[in-house]
Amino acid sequence: RYEEREDFTVVMQPFFRNTLLPLNSNGKPDLSFFAADCFHFSGRGYAEMAMALWNNMLEPVGEKQTYNNFTHDRSKLKCPNPEKRFLSTLRNSGFRSSTPSLEKTTPSVPYWAVIVAAIAGILVGSL
Numbered sequence: 063r064y065e066e067r068e069d070f071t072v073v074m075q076p077f078f079r080n081t082l083l084p085l086n087s088n089g090k091p092d093l094s095f096f097a098a099d100c101f102h103f104s105g106r107g108y109a110e111m112a113m114a115l116w117n118n119m120l121e122p123v124g125e126k127q128t129y130n131n132f133t134h135d136r137s138k139l140k141c142p143n144p145e146k147r148f149l150s151t152l153r154n155s156g157f158r159s160s161t162p163s164l165e166k167t168t169p170s171v172p173y174w175a176v177i178v179a180a181i182a183g184i185l186v187g188s189l
Contacts, residue, residue, distance in 0.1 A: 065152065075126065076118065077111075077117070077126070077130055081132075094106055116140070117138070117139065117140045119149045120141075120150060122155040122156075123151065124155060126150075
């Protein structure tokens, strides 16, 4: 939707995709990362998430970390690279050219094939 814009972009930050529940030394959930309701994060948990999000924004698209290890280690916080001082996007990560292509592309699957497959799936599922 925003690929052709020069002034705005959207980039998925997958730092929470494969995150595991933080455990304490006894192998039980480390409740210091959670608020009293055991659902929302505590200040410590939010600090970990903020560091993971910041690091994700500096990592190039295609090389983003998909987990957070909850180490509470400030040394894992990344700093901007002097050669690459911007947040990573599709374009500056090398996935899109700097000049967007405005030509229309044809879909690889006709729209009617999707409808036929959906109806066939419903029929087979009901049998």
